[in-house]
Amino acid sequence: MGKTIAEKILSKKSGQDARANDLVLASLDFMMGQDGTAPLAIRVFEEMGGQKVAAPEKVAFVIDHNAPSPVEGVSALHKVMRKFAQKHGITLYDVGEGVCHQLLPEKGHVGPGSLVIGADSHTCTYGALNAFSTGVGSTDLAAALISGKMWFKVPETIRFVCHGRLPQGVYAKDLILYLIGQVTADGATYMAAEYAGEAIEALSIEGRFTIANMAVEMGAKAGLMEADEKVWAWLKDNGISGNFEEVKPDPDAQYAAIKEFDVSQLEPQVAKPHRVDNVAPVGEVAGTPIQQAFLGTCTNGRLEDLRIAAQIIKGRKIHPGVRLIVAPASRKVFLEAMNEGIIQQLVEAGAAVVTPGCGPCVGTHNGVPSDGENVISTANRNFKGRMGNRNAFIYLASPATVAASAIAGEIADPREFL
Amino acid sequence: MEIKGRAHCFGDDVNTDYIISGKYKFKTLDMKELAKHVMEDLDPEFAQKVKPGDFVVAGKNFGCGSSREQAPLALLHAGVGAVLARSFARIFYRNAINTGLPVVECDTSEIDPGDELLLDLEKGILKNLTKQKEIPVKALPPFMLKILRDGGLVAHFRKYGTFKLD
Ligand code: SF4
Numbered sequence: 001m002g003k004t005i006a007e008k009i010l011s012k013k014s015g016q017d018a019r020a021n022d023l024v025l026a027s028l029d030f031m032m033g034q035d036g037t038a039p040l041a042i043r044v045f046e047e048m049g050g051q052k053v054a055a056p057e058k059v060a061f062v063i064d065h066n067a068p069s070p071v072e073g074v075s076a077l078h079k080v081m082r083k084f085a086q087k088h089g090i091t092l093y094d095v096g097e098g099v100c101h102q103l104l105p106e107k108g109h110v111g112p113g114s115l116v117i118g119a120d121s122h123t124c125t126y127g128a129l130n131a132f133s134t135g136v137g138s139t140d141l142a143a144a145l146i147s148g149k150m151w152f153k154v155p156e157t158i159r160f161v162c163h164g165r166l167p168q169g170v171y172a173k174d175l176i177l178y179l180i181g182q183v184t185a186d187g188a189t190y191m192a193a194e195y196a197g198e199a200i201e202a203l204s205i206e207g208r209f210t211i212a213n214m215a216v217e218m219g220a221k222a223g224l225m226e227a228d229e230k231v232w233a234w235l236k237d238n239g240i241s242g243n244f245e246e247v248k249p250d251p252d253a254q255y256a257a258i259k260e261f262d263v264s265q266l267e268p269q270v271a272k273p274h275r276v277d278n279v280a281p282v283g284e285v286a287g288t289p290i291q292q293a294f295l296g297t298c299t300n301g302r303l304e305d306l307r308i309a310a311q312i313i314k315g316r317k318i319h320p321g322v323r324l325i326v327a328p329a330s331r332k333v334f335l336e337a338m339n340e341g342i343i344q345q346l347v348e349a350g351a352a353v354v355t356p357g358c359g360p361c362v363g364t365h366n367g368v369p370s371d372g373e374n375v376i377s378t379a380n381r382n383f384k385g386r387m388g389n390r391n392a393f394i395y396l397a398s399p400a401t402v403a404a405s406a407i408a409g410e411i412a413d414p415r416e417f418l
Numbered sequence: 419m420e421i422k423g424r425a426h427c428f429g430d431d432v433n434t435d436y437i438i439s440g441k442y443k444f445k446t447l448d449m450k451e452l453a454k455h456v457m458e459d460l461d462p463e464f465a466q467k468v469k470p471g472d473f474v475v476a477g478k479n480f481g482c483g484s485s486r487e488q489a490p491l492a493l494l495h496a497g498v499g500a501v502l503a504r505s506f507a508r509i510f511y512r513n514a515i516n517t518g519l520p521v522v523e524c525d526t527s528e529i530d531p532g533d534e535l536l537l538d539l540e541k542g543i544l545k546n547l548t549k550q551k552e553i554p555v556k557a558l559p560p561f562m563l564k565i566l567r568d569g570g571l572v573a574h575f576r577k578y579g580t581f582k583l584d
Binding site: 025037137142 | 508
């Protein structure tokens with residue numbers, strides 16, 4: 001009987017014939033902690049009696065969630081991370097480098113066939129490069145730092161086959177919001193998702209990151225894609241060469257379900273407050289006034305996203321009633337966007353650009369909305385209180401929809417601005 | 419490992435913020451302090467009522483939300499013996515096993531508040547003593563039982579220095 005991508009990667013890394021629902025102990029290729037989770041992992045590491053990090057070259061800490069630090073308490077935690085990283089020879093990406101999920105691929109730490117954990121729920125992002133990557137807690141990370149390993153329950157897989165090409169003005173974000181709306185926020189709990197089909201193949205790697213990033217919003221453990229020529233070309237363009245080996249699912253692999261969609265008529269989608277699976281076509285919410293717009297995050301803060309937004313915004317002005325906040329996903333993205341004149345265009349139109357990193361996504365700084373305000377955001381979560389205020393309303397959409405809405409002062413269909 | 423206690427029942431989608439509200443979890447790493455506020459938004463008296471070994475009983479998707487380990491730790495420090503639910507969110511499930519909190523998937527629809535329950539983790543048997551009924555549970559794999567028996571992954575690593583699961 002054939003195997004899925006998840007079963008194959010976990011078989012290889014555990015040295016066992018791993019099948020769905022088996023438990024395996026597997027060797028990790030890379031592990032990551034960010035400033036919300038690494039400090040606790042360091043404490044647990046010490047409680048466990050950890051002396052040495054098993055493979056420091058396979059570890060990175062990223063200071064991105066509260067960067068630069070807004071308060072003393074956070075500064076102290078950042079210091080703990082820096083000290084630990086230095087002591088154990090771990091790579092530390094400090095303030096201004098960018099969001100963890102942009103940095104790990106960009107810096108060449110992950111690639112086809114890799115097995116990766118991160119103490120952050122959106123670690124599933126690297127599935128776009130054919131890596132099995134998943135979010136874990138601080139104790140898992142601590143144990144992995146000591147042993148280089150982690151236990152996994154091998155997930156069953158749901159395969160999503162997306163036929164047709166996305167129409168003009170409709171992007172990867174619209175596609176994944178639509179899929180989440182279809183299967184709901186716990187529709188893939190404990191499973192892996194495999195994404196395939198013409199619509200996925202036609203996407204850039206950046207678009208594919210957006211899809212894999214949100215696999216966890218349907219409850220999935222990992223969001224996986226095959227490594228086609230585009231993946232290898234992307235690695236090469238970024239100067240990445242590693243010991244990577246692509247993993248394809250077998251034609252007779254066993255799936256929990258295969259779901260097929262024709263996306264050639266898809267419209268721009270919006271997730272309404274306060275659930276990611278509360279999804280509607282943009283027409284249904286168009287006209288909703290907004291006070292803040294946010295372009296950034298590990299979902300949609302990449303160069304392509306900024307480019308799409310700038311194309312819409314260029315030569316226009318942000319609506320006077322709207323704050324547009326932009327957080328490039330990494331320093332590299334920031335620099336490239338500067339070179340292309342994108343940052344100039346956004347700032348001239350009235351945008352506020354903040355440090356590469358998570359920005360206001362997780363609600364600790366950089367743009368906490370006020371009571372009763374509506375925010376349109378390119379992020380991946382719109383839970384109550386997510387951006388730091390339980391009385392605000394968050395709508396999730398593509399960079400194009402966010403840009404169009406920032407100009408209109410209300411939720412707007414980006415196709416009218418192209 | 420036998421666990422005996424009374425049932426405290428909750429509904430579907432109990433998220434990590436309901437288990438321990440963000441306003442406490444960012445303030446302190448003192449688990450005893452956090453335990454005083456566990457489940458407070460759903461049942462303000464829960465922390466006072468719960469006795470060592472008692473069960474938290476819930477519907478589907480228990481523990482959804484953030485990956486913070488304060489959620490299982492707060493339950494554990496409040497004295498909760500095990501959580502029974504129809505299904506668990508993935509990261510909570512891992513964190514529970516890793517921190518030494520037994521979690522068991524089963525049909526919880528016929529358990530009522532106050533029912534006395536007996537769980538034998540090793541044998542994978544759950545009995546509702548009040549209703550004199552046995553409830554089928556998904557037995558925990560030896561792998562996870564071993565971690566639970568050691569008292570969680572920290573204690574396991576203290577003992578063996580690495581994963582020792584066979
Ligand atoms: S950008 Fe938002 S979702 Fe992504 S890692 Fe940062 S806080 Fe999490």
